[in-house]
Amino acid sequence: MKMPKKMKLSYLLNFLGLVLLFSIFVLMFESKIFGTSTTYIKGIFTTACYTIIMVTSLNLVVGCMGEFSLGHAGFVSVGAYFSAITSNALAGRGIPDLLLLIIALIAGGLAAGLTGILVGIPALRLRGDYLAIVTVAFAEIIRVAFCNFEITGGGKTMSGIAKLADFYWAFWIMVICVTVMFMYVRSRYGRTVKSIREDYIAAAASGINVTYYKVLTFAVAAFFAGVGGGLYAHYMTAMIPTNFNFNYSAELLSEVIIGGTGSLTGSVIGAAFLSSLPELMRQFSTYRMLAYSIVLVLVMIFRPGGIFGTWEFSLTRLLERVAGKAPKAQKGGE
Amino acid sequence: MSNEKTTPVLKAQHLGIQFGGLKAVDDFNMEIGQSELVGLIGPNGAGKTTVFNLITGVYKPTEGSFYLNGEKMNGKKTHQIVEAGIARTFQNIRLFKKMTVIDNVKVAMQEKKSTYRMADAVFRTKKYWAEEAELTKRAKELLEVVHLSGKEDLLAANLPYGQQRRLEIARALATDMKLLLLDEPAAGMNPTETEELLEIINYIRDEFKVSVLLIEHDMSLVMKICQRIQVLDFGTTIAAGTPEEIANNPKVIEAYLGKEDE
Numbered sequence: 040m041k042m043p044k045k046m047k048l049s050y051l052l053n054f055l056g057l058v059l060l061f062s063i064f065v066l067m068f069e070s071k072i073f074g075t076s077t078t079y080i081k082g083i084f085t086t087a088c089y090t091i092i093m094v095t096s097l098n099l100v101v102g103c104m105g106e107f108s109l110g111h112a113g114f115v116s117v118g119a120y121f122s123a124i125t126s127n128a129l130a131g132r133g134i135p136d137l138l139l140l141i142i143a144l145i146a147g148g149l150a151a152g153l154t155g156i157l158v159g160i161p162a163l164r165l166r167g168d169y170l171a172i173v174t175v176a177f178a179e180i181i182r183v184a185f186c187n188f189e190i191t192g193g194g195k196t197m198s199g200i201a202k203l204a205d206f207y208w209a210f211w212i213m214v215i216c217v218t219v220m221f222m223y224v225r226s227r228y229g230r231t232v233k234s235i236r237e238d239y240i241a242a243a244a245s246g247i248n249v250t251y252y253k254v255l256t257f258a259v260a261a262f263f264a265g266v267g268g269g270l271y272a273h274y275m276t277a278m279i280p281t282n283f284n285f286n287y288s289a290e291l292l293s294e295v296i297i298g299g300t301g302s303l304t305g306s307v308i309g310a311a312f313l314s315s316l317p318e319l320m321r322q323f324s325t326y327r328m329l330a331y332s333i334v335l336v337l338v339m340i341f342r343p344g345g346i347f348g349t350w351e352f353s354l355t356r357l358l359e360r361v362a363g364k365a366p367k368a369q370k371g372g373e
Numbered sequence: 374m375s376n377e378k379t380t381p382v383l384k385a386q387h388l389g390i391q392f393g394g395l396k397a398v399d400d401f402n403m404e405i406g407q408s409e410l411v412g413l414i415g416p417n418g419a420g421k422t423t424v425f426n427l428i429t430g431v432y433k434p435t436e437g438s439f440y441l442n443g444e445k446m447n448g449k450k451t452h453q454i455v456e457a458g459i460a461r462t463f464q465n466i467r468l469f470k471k472m473t474v475i476d477n478v479k480v481a482m483q484e485k486k487s488t489y490r491m492a493d494a495v496f497r498t499k500k501y502w503a504e505e506a507e508l509t510k511r512a513k514e515l516l517e518v519v520h521l522s523g524k525e526d527l528l529a530a531n532l533p534y535g536q537q538r539r540l541e542i543a544r545a546l547a548t549d550m551k552l553l554l555l556d557e558p559a560a561g562m563n564p565t566e567t568e569e570l571l572e573i574i575n576y577i578r579d580e581f582k583v584s585v586l587l588i589e590h591d592m593s594l595v596m597k598i599c600q601r602i603q604v605l606d607f608g609t610t611i612a613a614g615t616p617e618e619i620a621n622n623p624k625v626i627e628a629y630l631g632k633e634d635e
Contacts, residue, residue, distance in 0.1 A: 226494030
């Protein structure tokens, strides 16, 4: 059976929407309406792009799988360092920049994904608080290890990473990553993982290999965290292991929770907003964590499921609504 | 190679489990033939659900062994046992509450019926669409069997109690099993719902050619549909036989009502 026509149209529409959004950005930056701060604002948007990838990937674990991970920065840092090392090793061999970036990102993602499997197999036997503690420990181990490895700069700043990523590429890489994760969630894989979140005993009694799917999802999330880390490295061009400390993990997790656990839309918007917030109020940057905690507390009180809950944005639905022929937005079912 | 006449669907031999000093189930023997409907009854705490947990791999038996169509199942994990063909429902309903009714069924079905890989999902290949459409179609058929047509897109948590129980049966059916274990399916149902359930169980047994092992406290239901009944008390089998034999067995009456004063 072929793809239903309606879906084909819907994918096309979404793609056109993205192209439109992208052209708005291009127009905005190329016309230099921000004057001298164009580069600066572009930078904020790039930050938003890789943060979106990291936060969305964490949402796979927290939202879909329903497990608490407080060590996502560990995977980000594995991806960042591994991709930086890869691109350093391949630099100067006449590989075009974009290809080099893609190779580096995939290498970083695979390294992080592999780490995800290695950590996931023992750690995912635990649930809830215990898993959270183990993931914190893992991220700390990674950080300390990278502080001591020669190849990662040995605790000093690792600098001189080729600047391969700019906003335009970061945007499309983000789009691809989020799309892939969305497709993963909206397939038998996502369905299985959600059933494990709902009731793992019933899931096993329905013939699901719970451990396998948990580790798989953990690895997929780690892979994309690594890709996000790779983008970070090739945009910042310098980094130090302490960038990826517990605060960074906590920041990612709070963005997931504020955006809405289980809603990829929430993660995208939450990450975009919250990652640009500190830049927008630079003079208050020391109070960032304070602002975060206040926002988090408010969200927990008034919208315990996060701002978007499990709601997903759908361009197709929106357009249908505008055209006035749409049924009401379906509730609940993701 | 399995001969339907001679190889029982389920065969339990001296099955037992010990929790510390307590023998929850001891020397449990049972044979269930093709398309047979067997009842497992006993007072509260007799070990009925423990038997289910043993047969589905939730607990590992400390003694004895059990076979599905002659294949030894001891030591297998729950999902492997389900794959081999034993499915169950739960005494305290365990649905995937925040998922839709149809997704509850599709989840249980897809482990056997769908083979598309991650790449198929990401690129939305033909295989993806074909298999998803097939899953949806079959899931709808199963929902029809348990009289839940038209409720596909509701959240499982929003179904009334009796319908949740039936959805659990549909989910068990979706695993394409040979032996269905029903743990108090009529608990909390009113007489009309129980009657409907009885019809469904009979229909499933005839239509899907499966064997059923039923735990139930509703004696009228048990007496009506079970061909054989086995009675547990304090983990040991105290009686086994046809419904008539069980109804008149003094040991069973004693277990349920207590001994008369001597």
